[in-house]
Amino acid sequence: MIVEIVILAMVAAFLGLRLYSVLGRRAEHEEEPIPHRFEREHGADDEAQPAPQPRTQMPMRIGDVPAGVEQGVRAIAAADPGFDLIAFVEGAKGAYAMVLEAFWEGDKDTLRELCDDDVYASFAGAIDAREAAGETLENRLIRIEDAIVKSADLEGRTARVTVLFVSDIASVTRDKDGNLVAGSLDDAIESRDAWTFMRNVDAAGPDWKLDETDEG
Template sequence: MTFTIVLLALVAAFLGLRLYAVLGKRTGHEQEPVARRSVEVQASPLLRQPSTSGDAASVVPGTDLSNVETAAQSGVKAISNADRNFDSTSFLEGSKTAYKMVLEAFWKGDKEALRFLCDDDVFTSFAEAIDGRAERGETLENRLVRIDEVRIVDASYDHPIARISVRFDADIAAMVKDADGNVIGGSMTDAVETHDIWTFMRDVKSDNRNWKLDETDSV
């Protein structure tokens, strides 16, 4: 299932109350359980470009390419040149939190949180999927077990817009219930391997240092 989503300002005080309590997964994977060890995902910093502090010379922008695929390295370097505060390691840590929060909002059917996180078109897509579940009387009881790996697989800079695509390899326990509470798919004791690519974007000339998530795909 492919969704296009925009991650607006990530406000921890607002989202923490709404998103961190429940974990889950999009529908579509519940029928492919794969046994995995349950290792909880730890919260990462929000996907927000750090502001400059202290001596600017101490900032080493985007130099760690260990989690950047070869095809994306020139793009990461271009973004680093355009935004001297950019750091690929911090970006990836923040992307893990963004991944978790957006999935949780969708799984819970939290339209208020999704409206805050998405643009109008994407909110409509999410809302339609949530309404479809409600019409069928289905509920999701899912849990993000762990994120095994994150890697930057593509990056580009087209002044003033920076775009970075991140691949998330994760394990998710997924279960769907019908209107009577009967399990109709999945299991909370097994986990499903998922492989998603999410693309983030930011106007590097803007005072708003939050990255926006404007596209997701599954591979």
């Protein structure tokens, strides 16, 4: 029992530190591709079936966002000198992938670490309904085409940044017997999701949370 508690504590700490490292802190390393749990291991067939490559984009600077957004970004940066817009956007893409995969896999522990109470309750309710129906998902995040900062503001000491994710997702739903209910892994569909992340700028810990989700 003690060993299990220690392991769970280590997993929780790892998830918290991972989210902290990808959101809102200055990058210490060169940009790396977003990891996906569904990617195949590198092998002999990789040359025949190369993985899709993300679209090349110019780095985002504060001056690249609309004036209303720029004001909010500057306010957050003034309150939290460690905040960096480029690092935040790259980290937000990583968090987007982590949350989607956790939801598709029914991983409530990961969702609890990354989401606030309201968003977690929504995801958990959908997972419970899916499990009650005996359905499973085999969704895949093929690529994130774009990540656009739509709004940023500082209310008191709470920072909120909304990012519009434009992505290609292949979706498959199966029933309890493994039969296809809907979707196809061969046809990716464009998805537009506006997600808002929040953080208390005075907090020292890894407390960026997914605060709101909406369609883009």
